[in-house]
Amino acid sequence: MKFKLSLLAAIAATALSATAAKADIAVATAGPITGQYATFGEQMKKGMEQAVADINAAGGVLGQKLKLEVGDDACDPKQAVAVANQLAKAGVKFVAGHFCSGSSIPASQVYAEEGMLQISPASTNPKLTEQGLKNVFRVCGRDDQQGLIAGKYLLDKFKGKNVAILHDKSAYGKGLADETQKALNAGGQKEAIYEAYTAGEKDYSALVSKLKQANVDAVYIGGYHTEAGLIARQMKDQGLKATIVSGDALVTNEYWAITGDAGEDTMMTFGPDPREKPTAKAVVETFRKAGYEPEGYTLYTYAALQIWADAVKQAKSTDAAKVAEVMRKGNYDTVIGKIGFDAKGDVTSPAYVWYKWHNGQYAEVK
Secondary structure, eight states, rough: HHHHHHHHHHHHHHHHHHHHHTTEEEEEEOOOOOSSTTHHHHHHHHHHHHHHHHHHHTTTTTTTHHHHHHHTTTHHHHHHHHHHHHHHHTOOOEEEEEEEHHHHHHHHHHHHTTTOOOEESSSOOOOGGOOOTTTTTESOHHHHHHHHHHHHHHHHHTTTTTTTEEESSSSHHHHHHHHHHHHHHHOOOOSSSSEEEEOOOOOOOHHHHHHHHTOOEEEEEESHHHHHHHHHHHHHHHTTTOEEEGGGGGGGGHHHHHHHHTTTTTTEEEEEOGGGSSSGGHHHHHHHHTTTTOTHHHHHHHHHHHHHHHHHHHTTTOOOOHHHHHHOOOOETTEEEEEEEESSHHHHHHHEEEEETTTEEEEEOO
16 A cells, blocks of 8 residues: 555656646736836737747747746836736746836846846836846847937937927936937037926926927927827927927827827837838738737837747756856847847847838838
8 A cells, every 4th residue: 555655656746747847938028018108018918929829839948838927017117126026926037028117127126136037128228238237138229329319310400409308207218318418419509498297297288388488499308109299289289390309119109199190290219110121021910910010019029039039949948147148149030130139238239210200100211
């Protein structure tokens, strides 16, 4: 009897061991699934879901399937830290996130402590990769790169004219505005107005009145599409015809949904549209067949998981330190093109181009 029990225990232990060996690898995306920036959270979620499905269909990673966890930070720093801790408790090995820099930066500290690898598809504030954390990467560019281009544009197109610089006080918005201001000032031009506004409000008419009184010709907005759209609309209401210039957060159809024709001629910096790259053709077709348009950060999130999966295969481990070491040494073929990283975790070949809103559509300015 004792022998039988021992034999049963051994069989059970073997079965448990086999199950554990084939357990799913938990990966996650974290971003604003709810709240006013939920359009970007949806892009990230859709991108990650498709990447997980495609990688699993091709055999998974290290012989195991990927299991997706989704964290909702609503672009709130405190919520982002709570989400990061929840993902750590769930045994997540990799996080494609967060969207807002104000979320990515505090969450990155949790991921570093918990031995989790993070690739942000969208957080552009330089501080994210300036913290000296070995587990943190991004597949987008940085505000100081974006700001240089924006500052040069303002110098070229509005030299000697009245330029206003606004920001929403967020890590992303203020970072972008400050870098643009720095580039503008370095070119010998001082802005007419530098002003902060509060995100989440509906009435920016007092701010617009101030812009109108200063007779501004261009308004640089460091912030997100929701507030920028309201400012654009209220500028039109007050008859202010200044050109709006901004960053990558305005590259979403929701901006025009807010502005209507008040958004005409708005200029934004963003990477070259990955949907037009041959590397993305098959994936883009898959999304479109499912009735989803993979704009904005959808394909950046897909690429983040591609890179991590490839690096894990090379490292033969999901250990964040080993995977990070591999990632810094190689170049990765992704849906958004070939990606390599420097010692800080930034992409080695960032590219920003100009987009313009015209008649309800945004397109790259060739």
